[in-house]
Amino acid sequence: MPSNQQLYLMYAGGQWFEAASGQTFDSVDPYRGHIWARLQRAGTEDVDRAVSSASAAFRSGDWANLTASMRGRLLTRLGDEILRNADELATIESRDNGKPLSEMRAHIRELAKWYYYYGGLADKLEGAVVPVDKPDMFTFTRKEPLGVCVAITPWNSPLMLATWKLAPGLAAGNTFVLKPSEFTSASSLELCRVFEAAGFPPGVLNVVTGFGTEIGESLVSHPDVAKVTFTGGDAAGDRVAALAAKHRKRLTLELGGKSxxxxxxxxxxxxxxxxxxxxxxxxxxxxxxxxxxxxxxxxxxxxxxxxxxxxxxxxxxxxxxxxxxxxxxxxxxxxxxxxxxxxxxxxxxxxxxxxxxxxxxxxxxxxxxxxxxxxxxxxxxxxxxxxxxxxxxxxxxxxxxxxxxxxxxxxxxxxxxxxxxxxxxxxxxxxxxxxxxxxxxxxNTYRAAGFQMPFGGYKKSGYGRENGLEAINDFLQTKSVWIGLGDTSDPFRMR
Structure with a gap:
């Protein structure tokens, strides 16, 4: 491979790895017209590896044992690392998708705010004591993470749209497999290095690269995946929604617009x-x-x-x-x-x-x-x-x-x-x-976005919300806990 081309590997469980098939594909600079990077073409075996790594990190190990406050501090450190690496990330993204570097720098520097915001929310995800009308019961709710989440992002704003998914999902305690567009995968892989520098345990973020037509179904329908969050076009969104419904996955969709x-x-x-x-x-x-x-x-x-x-x-x-x-x-x-x-x-x-x-x-x-x-x-x-x-x-x-x-x-x-x-x-x-x-x-303004304001669509533009307090709720599930304080009554009558 020519020396001016960057070879990228995939990332799972804290390790860089090649596609099991040995296949790769090229990323073309849309301005200069030449191949500037070569990426791994994932298959189902690679998807299994990434999901298994995310599942292991969620169920046991350093991430699973972190307190909510410690998760929040990690996210804050991640925001700091993004600021330190903003220029490099922006240059890679601009080279990959053709957006002006000045805009990409501004976007990526802003992304630190998302990690600061959700880092601050991590230890404030409270359940509640519920005053039920049964005096011999003490009842409360717990807010718990879903598990392994799959994030699928488009080619126009890879790191921004990944952040909108990762920041709330990680604050809630989930782990991720990120699948960027085949046209703009490089910046998402570089993000893994930023996660490492911030001190995230292995398996919390995993990235597979390739074509949605080849690995999309195995990602969405994988039995160890609890939620899919997708940003992209209508046709792909319809397919993701159908698969998620078939396999009973939680789903957030952000699709097209004609505003x-x-x-x-x-x-x-x-x-x-x-x-x-x-x-x-x-x-x-x-x-x-x-x-x-x-x-x-x-x-x-x-x-x-x-x-x-x-x-x-x-x-x-x-x-x-x-x-x-x-x-x-x-x-x-x-x-x-x-x-x-x-x-x-x-x-x-x-x-x-x-x-x-x-x-x-x-x-x-x-x-x-x-x-x-x-x-x-x-x-x-x-x-x-x-x-x-x-x-x-x-x-x-x-x-x-x-x-x-x-x-x-x-x-x-x-x-x-x-x-x-x-x-x-x-x-x-x-x-x-x-x-x-x-x-x-x-x-009297247009094209404004912020980490505190929910974002999502009506009608065919999708459902669920990213950003703000609403987003983190989409990465949590509620558990109801009943504690009996008295003697067991009639076993044939519902309490």
């Missing part, structure tokens, strides 16, 4: 234009919360679209490792082709392309896959580009007359992950927040 960014005539148009641009053109639109539907009140539509277009035209596209780059390439060839196909669909449906609409060549990177920021005007709510997730820098502008119509258009879709509202009317802000069918509603 409306709704701008009323009374909004601050400068702020709204920046928010609309951030919602769709940042990260080249490769984010589940992309504000890919612009719902704009008719009387300000022309002005707002012009302002959004000016921002889009000024976006600096180029090398993700260049600190001045604002928009990187499309991560995978399949996604690049999909976006271009949807642009063609928009033309065929009769929408009016007023900006972009084509691939963009970068002289220094002839193989890189860039797509111009694209805006379609005159979009009707039932067009495919207004109903289906594109996952790229394509904005569908839909005009409306009043508040009632805006709500109807926003909710008339199978997704419900997020929504944005731009208005100067505080009453309208509260009304819209109540009426929009979305797990997150941003008012």
């Amino acid at each position: 409306p960014n709704i701008v009323f005539a009374d909004a601050n148009l400068d702020n709204a234009a920046r928010g609309v641009a951030a919602g769709i053109f940042a990260a080249a639109g490769q984010t589940c919360i992309a504000g890919s539907r612009l719902l704009v009140q008719e009387e300000i539509a022309e002005e707002l679209l012009e302002r959004v277009g000016e921002i889009a035209r000024s976006a600096r596209m180029g090398d993700p490792l260049d600190g001045d780059t604002q928009v990187g390439p499309i991560t995978t060839p399949a996604q690049f082709n999909k976006i271009l196909e949807y642009i063609d669909i928009g033309h065929q449906e009769g929408a009016k392309c007023i900006l972009g609409g084509a691939a963009k060549a970068i002289p220094d990177a002839p193989t890189a896959r860039f797509i111009e920021p694209t805006i379609f005007d005159a979009v009707l709510p039932d067009m495919r580009i207004a109903q289906e997730e594109i996952f790229g820098p394509v904005l569908a502008a839909i005009r409306f007359q009043g508040e009632e119509e805006a709500v109807g258009i926003a909710n008339n879709i199978r997704y419900g992950l997020a929504a944005g509202v731009w208005t100067g009317d505080i009453g309208r802000a509260f009304r819209m927040a109540e009426r929009l069918q979305a797990g997150t509603v941003w008012v």
Whole structure:
């Protein structure tokens, strides 16, 4: 193998190991177009090894014997180690998925806060004494971890979305097998080294790499796995949900979105234009919360679209490792082709392309896959580009007359992950927040996330919540304990 290629092994039980089959696969730098890393192609035998390691760590050994306070201190140390290694992790992730390094650095430095937050919660997971109406009984509840959890993450934000799963799950006392996307596995493997440096016992975090079509079923249906937490596309999510239900696994799903960014005539148009641009053109639109539907009140539509277009035209596209780059390439060839196909669909449906609409060549990177920021005007709510997730820098502008119509258009879709509202009317802000069918509603802002705020979807965008207090509850189960204080009564009568 050429010396400029990094060979990665998988990780289980504190040991690095090759795939049992001896097979590997390549990771391609989406900007430079060359193979930069080689990874192990896991099979079912490798899945068994990782799950067995996680199961052993959960049931006995150093992790199982830690007090909750000690778990919390480990998570805090992990946050410290992430800060120490943030630049290296960000560079690897940027090279793997093509997102700008400046954004990746900011993301990864923020992740320490998740481990601090959940580290602080670890010893506050309290049960309760329950005053039942039976005077000869003392009753209480215990909050206990589930066991081995499988975390499956997508290619667009590997470490961020892994953290949203790992931090609450570890605070609750579970162990993990992490399966990153085959397109962006390197940073998840580097995370294992950070766990080691923080002092985590072997088997708490295990990582297998490979293709979901080959190992997904064995991961989800493994008899020693208690919970699956998945972020990804609709089709894969449907398959995971079916398998989890068949094998009675706990499940958290965060799937696609087609989020409306709704701008009323009374909004601050400068702020709204920046928010609309951030919602769709940042990260080249490769984010589940992309504000890919612009719902704009008719009387300000022309002005707002012009302002959004000016921002889009000024976006600096180029090398993700260049600190001045604002928009990187499309991560995978399949996604690049999909976006271009949807642009063609928009033309065929009769929408009016007023900006972009084509691939963009970068002289220094002839193989890189860039797509111009694209805006379609005159979009009707039932067009495919207004109903289906594109996952790229394509904005569908839909005009409306009043508040009632805006709500109807926003909710008339199978997704419900997020929504944005731009208005100067505080009453309208509260009304819209109540009426929009979305797990997150941003008012006069967009694309904000935090460790204290729950995140998840309505409808086809999934179920369960990540972040905040709600997330940790999804990694716990409640045990009810009854202690009899008196003599045993009639054995044939229920107490």
